[in-house]
Amino acid sequence: MNGAGIAHVEAINVEVGQHIVWHVFGVALNVDTILGTLVAGLVIVLFGVLLRLRLSVRKPSGVQLFFETVTSQIENQVESTLGIRTAPFVVPLAAALFLFILIANWLAIIPTGHHPEYMPPPASDVNLTYALALLVIVWMHITGVRRQGFKGYYGHLFKPSVAMFPINLVEELAKPLTLSLRLFGNIFSGVIMVSLIALFPAYILWAPELIWKLFDMFIGLIQAFIFALLTIIYFSSVRPDQESAH
Numbered sequence: 001m002n003g004a005g006i007a008h009v010e011a012i013n014v015e016v017g018q019h020i021v022w023h024v025f026g027v028a029l030n031v032d033t034i035l036g037t038l039v040a041g042l043v044i045v046l047f048g049v050l051l052r053l054r055l056s057v058r059k060p061s062g063v064q065l066f067f068e069t070v071t072s073q074i075e076n077q078v079e080s081t082l083g084i085r086t087a088p089f090v091v092p093l094a095a096a097l098f099l100f101i102l103i104a105n106w107l108a109i110i111p112t113g114h115h116p117e118y119m120p121p122p123a124s125d126v127n128l129t130y131a132l133a134l135l136v137i138v139w140m141h142i143t144g145v146r147r148q149g150f151k152g153y154y155g156h157l158f159k160p161s162v163a164m165f166p167i168n169l170v171e172e173l174a175k176p177l178t179l180s181l182r183l184f185g186n187i188f189s190g191v192i193m194v195s196l197i198a199l200f201p202a203y204i205l206w207a208p209e210l211i212w213k214l215f216d217m218f219i220g221l222i223q224a225f226i227f228a229l230l231t232i233i234y235f236s237s238v239r240p241d242q243e244s245a246h
Helices: 002-010 030-051 060-079 088-107 128-160 162-197 202-238
Strands: 020-026 029-031
Touching: 002 020, 029 030, 030 060, 030 088, 030 128, 060 088, 060 202, 088 128, 088 202, 128 162, 128 202, 162 202
Parallel strands: none
Antiparallel strands: 020 029
16 A cells, blocks of 8 residues: 555656756746757758768768658658749758757657756757747748738638638638647657656666657657648648639
């Protein structure tokens, strides 16, 4: 009875979503999220430098083949969704988001032994996912207005009839929320699972932790792919209608 009570108390005391917070000039900064973001960004920069130094047509390196595969898949998706000529910058944008989110998610496999972790996956902090979603959505609206004009771009809110305006408006406003919370929810759930697995006895802890880490890496890959794919799909709204094009 006592053992069950202790386990129950431990389960109740599991805390997730905590951050290492610094207060700078009255502003609370989640240092762990910032550190994870900087590390993921640094890895992307080093990845690009390494790719540039080893660029070869005859004997491409593994890094080059990986990058070319990712770029080729994104180019095909952009071409089929909105056409590369409509918004050519979507290819590097989607590729950068995919690689950044992928590496940021995979930071979860690096334990620091500190609670809260010094470098958890940054996407487990909703502040980062909101920032990424706003980047995509604001850029999408700016591009749409530049390509089609204010009236031409926002005219889709009144289609197929004026009566659909409230529903279309709610759908438009929900895009940044769904884009950010989808990524946050899936990555944050992984943080919760790691916290629960940590309650296992030490002599069997390695097995479920190893299995979950591998599964977590797969989830991180899928979520990075989905975010990049949704970015491309959302930008399809900047493509002029066939009638407008004629």
